[in-house]
Amino acid sequence: MRFDTIIIGGGLAGLVAGIKLTSEGQKCAIISSGQSALHFFSGSFDLLGYNGTNEIDNPIEAIAGLDAKHPYAKLGASTVAALANEAKDFFASMGVRLNGDASANHYRISPTGELRKTWLTLDKHFACDSLESLSLGKTLILNIDGFLDFHPHFLSDGLKRQGVDCHVASVTIDELQRLRTSPTEMRSANIAKVLHKDDAIVRLTEKIAEKSQGFDTVILPSVFGIYDSLMENYLVERLKCNVKLVSTFPPSAPGIRLQMALKQRFQNLGGVYMLGDMVTNGHFEGNRLMDIHTANHKDIPFEADNFIIATGSFFSHGLQAHLNSICEPIFNLDVTASGERQQWFDQNVFETQPYMSFGVVTDSNLHPQIEGQSVENLYAVGSLLESANCLKEASGAGVSILTALKAANNILKR
Amino acid sequence: MDKKIALNISTSNFEQCLKCTICTVYCPVSAVNPDYPGPKQAGPDNERMRLKNADFYDKSLKHCLNCKRCEVACPSNVKIGDIIQAARIKYSTDKPKLRDMILANTDIVGTMASTFAPIVNTVVGMKPVKMIMDKTLAIDHHRTFPKYSSQRFESWYKKQAADQDKFDKHISYFHGCYVNYNFPKLGKDLVKILNAIGYGVHLLEKEKCCGVALISNGLIDQAKRQALLNTESIRKSVKEQGRTVLGTSSTCIFTLRDEYHHLLDIDNEDIKDGIELATRFIFRLIDSEDVKLAFRDDYKARIAYHTPCHMEKLGWAIYSTSLMRMIPGVQLTMLDSQCCGIAGTYGFKKENYEVSQKIGETIFKQIETLQPDFVATDCETCKWQIEMSTSVEVQNPISIIADALDVEKTMKLNKVNL
Structure with missing residues (x-):
């Protein structure tokens, strides 16, 4: 089977190379x-x-x-x-x-509430030049009931250390409660799949809106969509406060x-x-x-x-x-490995x-x-x-x- | 062999599992049926416990479809699907129901049904009968049984057998139950293509159902007997007659090659590479320039290809799609590679109907949006599911190639003279 270029490895690097080459007319695998x-x-x-x-x-x-x-x-x-x-x-x-x-790093926030230098951050995800510049105000970290791959208290401790007025709560809808039958499967990808169905996101957004009343900022786990980012857009449009998404432990829905x-x-x-x-x-x-x-x-x-x-x-x-x-x-390519x-x-x-x-x-x-x-x-x-x-x-x-x-x-x- | 000495060492490399959870992202069941603990938990995590004490076996493993998409996704090459199926075989104490035996015994049911095909087709298609089967056997009334053919493929073939000896080159065809009892045309299509490129088609000395439904319904002893018989016939064909064994169903081929060894403990390493899908065999001949195909100018079709789960695991979809792309009038789109939800007999069972349809939902929507002339796929049960759940007809790539083939021109190109 003949191709112009064959790429071994289908992660970020392999796909970026593959897209660049095919978009220029190459036949790639x-x-x-x-x-x-x-x-x-x-x-x-x-x-x-x-x-x-x-x-x-x-x-x-x-x-x-x-x-x-x-x-x-x-x-x-x-x-x-x-x-x-x-x-x-x-x-x-x-x-x-x-x-x-590329000439000016900004900060992202780690799942444990630490600020880390980075280059590009997904839209709607937590990013700042400094915490002060974000002016988060009264902040609510809202988890989904029973979701173990997001740790609001770690985050809250991290943000409180930086002087942010931070509170923690959780929210759910029936379908998400049902996912908890199998606690090991209560993961970001499955939550996203459930939210993609019917009007689940509409009902969850209503609940989030209720809980976040009186807050300036709401921080949510990034679980809103694995097929597209329509749910993220919907959330931001509907919620009156500032919305910031923070990545969860693996698997990563935005990833x-x-x-x-x-x-x-x-x-x-x-x-x-x-x-x-x-x-x-x-x-x-x-x-x-x-x-x-x-x-x-x-x-x-x-x-x-x-x-x-x-x-x-x-x-x-x-x-x-x-x-x-x-x-x-x-x-068996040559490898550097010392000692x-x-x-x-x-x-x-x-x-x-x-x-x-x-x-x-x-x-x-x-x-x-x-x-x-x-x-x-x-x-x-x-x-x-x-x-x-x-x-x-x-x-x-x-x-x-x-x-x-x-x-x-x-x-x-x- | 040393299993007793090292009780906690597996043959399925579950020790390589890093708990990264990527498998659960691609499990079609875990998102729609929370009663299923998911591939990581059901596979490597619990295997560790089961090896110590069989009481840790969890009945909910029956929800696994055996689609193997967890294995395809695993970055650490853990045979997650095999671990789960092997655990079911080893530990499950559930007895197969009458319904399961009917669904799994494709040979017996097929023989009876094709003998009385016109009556059977009418009767099982009737609404009251469907309701009775639903209530008494728990076969979901939404399901339509595939039609039985009154002439079996094997009976048709008997009349062709002599002609097939005239060719210089030969292969054996594992037709499977579907071609034999339900849809002989697919087998005839394969004979048409292979004859046009100079190959005679032969049946195996003995052929039984590959047994995939027996395995999934827990009828392991019977599955093993059939597997041994098939493996012996295949060995004779490959080793003694020098004939590769071809199939037109990705699941039959996957079962014969991989599941016999992984799940039924049958040693077929010596003949494994002599079993393959017909599209791969034909592609290889074209790729090595030993054979050319000529197609009709007037064949035009917009086709969407659905990758069956076992085809995804084999990694061979590229052969079927490459062949179809060689037809000048074909416009081919790849559907997202996802499980359609039927998983053989699984989706026919009343208790699984809803889950089965939920799993396939995104594919059905994609098909309805695309509105292709037809869907192509290499698996018969995927075909039934897609035809039952969408408005689009489904064809096997071999039938598409056969329809588009210019037989005379192809014979000339390949210097086939009879």
Whole structure:
């Protein structure tokens, strides 16, 4: 089966690259082994939020201070700035409204009430330059009865520490009560599915309006829609007070919505999205990857002019740790991993973990290497890459989106 | 083999489960039926407990449709669906009801019904009869049984058998119950295509129902007997005669290849790759440029493709859709890949009717909005469900290709002379 470009990995990076390429007329396939990290989406895309424990205000300026192997350093500050603008347009053209700017980080709020530096935040979700600038006023944090993946008291404690007048309550309707029959299934995706039906959102909104009387701001868990954002719009229109959504523990409803929208867009552009399959091996000629085989398709090869590997980090098995080595399991690409196993991690879980920066070695054009030789028609993108520590520096989405766009642009230029 | 030594180590890699909950997002049941504890809880979470003590088995596992969409979504490659089905087989003490035996015994019921097809079709279609079946057997009265054919596929085939030997190349066809008793045309369509590209079509020495309905209705011993018989016939075809075994139903093929091994403990590793969907077989021949298809100029259709759950698990929808896209007059849209809710015999049961329709709701709406000329899908029970729940007719991709095929031209292109 022949394609122009085949992308291995169907998460944020793989889909962004796939959409960019198909929208320019390429015939693309994405092969994905299971669902992606977008299901843990915080509602915000990070670009570069922290240098050690120091907050970064301007990510573009901070790139000069990064290690030379960092993906942003390889791209260069001006390319990062240009790609960051392209990314914003990319999502806007899909109807995904994001607020923020690459040269000025803002804050999002974590599920535990901490303010964290970030780049782009979904419309209607909690974002601010400072808490004072938000002028929240008298604030109500409203949960849904029995929903365990949202913690209003954590949030409230966090906000109270910052001097916000914060109160907590909960609300429900019959259908949502029925979901509680199975407490393990009382999750954001199922709540959203219930709210999508009939007039459930209308009745819930009435209840929320009642409870939030006398408050200036109401903070709600972000569970309003996995198929579209119509319910969010409805809520904001109907409620008289200021509405702020805050992401829940996984699965993330806005993340699922984004994953579905990106996949739909890719398919509408003619892309082939194959879920639940695994690439088993590749066939190389010289420095070129000619075709790949997968677990589902066995003897029928997938051929392409270019390939992108966007298989993610340890969680999605883009990287695998063995007793004494770290490897990239599909092509055995060269990986940076320093020291003995004991040196891969710090006993204190909150410290910088060296293994988080392990990843695939590439040249400045994102071509990975096998035994020191670059593969000229293969690009490595996303959290698979070496040197970035997405948790510590708050750079996960930025690395994924920007390197994906960069690889797609390089392929289109050829 | 070492199960006794390591009681807490599974063969289904549930230890890989990270509790990320992604599977529950894609479970068609959990959102509409809160009595079902969801794939994570029913699968890896409870398996840990069940391995220690069988009393932890939860009867609500019967709500699982065995659609395997949890497995397709799992980022950690945990065989969640297999864990749940295996637990039902191992621990469930529910006895199948008479109704379940009737629904599951497709061969016996099919043989009787096709013998008296005109009478049976009329009688089971009558409203009072539907009400009686609803009240006495708990087969929901909203359901319409697929029509039985008075001539079985096997009887039709007997007259063609001699002609099929004349070809140079050969395959075996696992036709399944639906083609044999309800819709022989699909089998004839496959023969038409394969003959046009130079392949003779043969039946297996012995064929029984693949047993998917027996497994889901808890008739495991019978399922195993049929599975062993089918596996032996397939082995003979693949190993001795060198004939690949093709099917036109994604569920039959999935059951023969994967469920026999995963759920019934039958070792078929040596022949697994010799069993496949006809669309995959034909696609491979075209992809490797061994075969060409020629299509009629006057064939025009707007088609929407529905991916059956087991097709999604196989990952093979691309072969059926790629073949249909080769037809110049076809405009193909992909429907969202979601369960239609029927899950074989599940949706026919009175107690499941409502849930079954709720699961399929979004697909039905999508179909009604699109208003295609017809829906294409590789599964017969999906076809029944979509036809019962929408105004649109459903066809198997093989029938679509057969209809659009220019047989003479195709034979010439492939130098088939008889």
